Amino acid sequence: MRPVAIVNPRAAGGKTARAWKEIAATLGPVETRYTEAPNHAATLVREAIGGGARRIIAVGGDGTVNEIANGLIEDGRPFDPRVSLAVMPFGTGGDYRKSLGIRDVESAVRLIREDAPALPTDAGRIVYRSHEGTTESRYFVNVVSFGMGGEVAAGARNWFSRFGGKAGFFYSTLRAFFSYQAQTVELTVDGERAPLRPAMNIAVGIGRYHGGGMHVCPRARLDDGLLEITKIRQLPFWELLRDIHVLYSDNIYAHKKVRHFRGKSIRASASGRVAIEVDGEPLGCLPVEIDVLPGVLSVVRLAGPR
Known part of the structure; x- marks a missing residue:
């Protein structure tokens, strides 16, 4: 199944939704789902996994990544170990993406386009x-x-x-x-x-x-x-x-x-x-x-x- 992007449309002062549409067009087949309320991203993750998704793309800031991680983990273990996470950094602080080695949106796009490996990562x-x-x-x-x-x-x-x-x-x-x-x-x-x-x-x-x-x-x-x-x-x-x-x-x-x-x-x-x-x-x-x-x-x- 194609990757599922979970987008916080309010990130980056509301600019994320429009910017993501332009970026998604360059990535190939991607399904997009938008968050509508706090903690909605975790629910969208579980729905995407239930539909067969094997890669989730977090589109937003650190808060969006956090919510998605809470959908990827259950009882201290991976909810589905076959599923990986990619980060497309928008939002306010953008601190987590720095530790991932992602300088900006362009470098995140390159990692996804080049099918960079997903590595075991602590939470x-x-x-x-x-x-x-x-x-x-x-x-x-x-x-x-x-x-x-x-x-x-x-x-x-x-x-x-x-x-x-x-x-x-x-x-x-x-x-x-x-x-x-x-x-x-x-x-x-x-x-x-x-x-x-x-x-x-x-x-x-x-x-x-x-x-x-x-x-x-x-x-x-x-x-x-x-x-x-x-x-x-x-x-x-x-x-x-x-x-x-x-x-x-x-x-x-x-x-x-x-x-x-x-x-x-x-x-x-x-x-x-x-x-x-x-x-x-x-x-x-x-x-x-x-x-x-x-x-x-x-x-x-x-x-x-x-």
């Missing part, structure tokens, strides 16, 4: 407290963060249309900095408790980038079966302004206020409310339980460390 599962206070679970493909990152994700949406992805995240980061108070988070990695110190943000990555290009987990790999954890302690404003460029480089671990860990399983809690974001979406708050799912996805991407 993660997070159990968290929703905004309504219920315990929920979700799969993720890129980065979970809690602390200021959760506040930034919630506020950034207000600035996307005005400034675009990277600039919108950057502006939201500066605004959140003035209002966010560092919280003491009890963090356990593979059963070992990390030192208790107030943290401005903690990122847990399978991919390397989040927040519109911040290189927050530079040693993360998509296929090593591990989570990369980056903990940033409280920074005074002058230090943030001086060192903000470090967040966009691959040298973040050289900063004296940054610590990093690696592991397969993470538990985090706090006495106060600490917001979380999952692949760029603000979903709730601590406590969380996060576990890696090695090789659970089959994703079209460049080989090697990403």
Whole structure:
């Protein structure tokens, strides 16, 4: 059966639907289905697989990819191991595609046209407290963060249309900095408790980038079966302004206020409310339980460390 493209028509400020029609015409036979509501993409994935689809093309931003991944995984295993995922990056942040080695839409088109192989790729599962206070679970493909990152994700949406992805995240980061108070988070990695110190943000990555290009987990790999954890302690404003460029480089671990860990399983809690974001979406708050799912996805991407 021909590939099925699942398109978020609202991505990239509503420009995605028209742009996709032009791109699809260059790819050969492709069936297109459009999302109509939040989390609709996961339902469309299951319907496509039920109809015999063996490749799903995610057309949208990181949120669209996340929803599709939640349709491709069930009970921590591939819903159908014969099905692969390709990413056509539109949308606001576009962080996951950077770890896949996809520079832009044109490079994604080349990978699909050249029938690039789909490689085993890790994902993660997070159990968290929703905004309504219920315990929920979700799969993720890129980065979970809690602390200021959760506040930034919630506020950034207000600035996307005005400034675009990277600039919108950057502006939201500066605004959140003035209002966010560092919280003491009890963090356990593979059963070992990390030192208790107030943290401005903690990122847990399978991919390397989040927040519109911040290189927050530079040693993360998509296929090593591990989570990369980056903990940033409280920074005074002058230090943030001086060192903000470090967040966009691959040298973040050289900063004296940054610590990093690696592991397969993470538990985090706090006495106060600490917001979380999952692949760029603000979903709730601590406590969380996060576990890696090695090789659970089959994703079209460049080989090697990403």
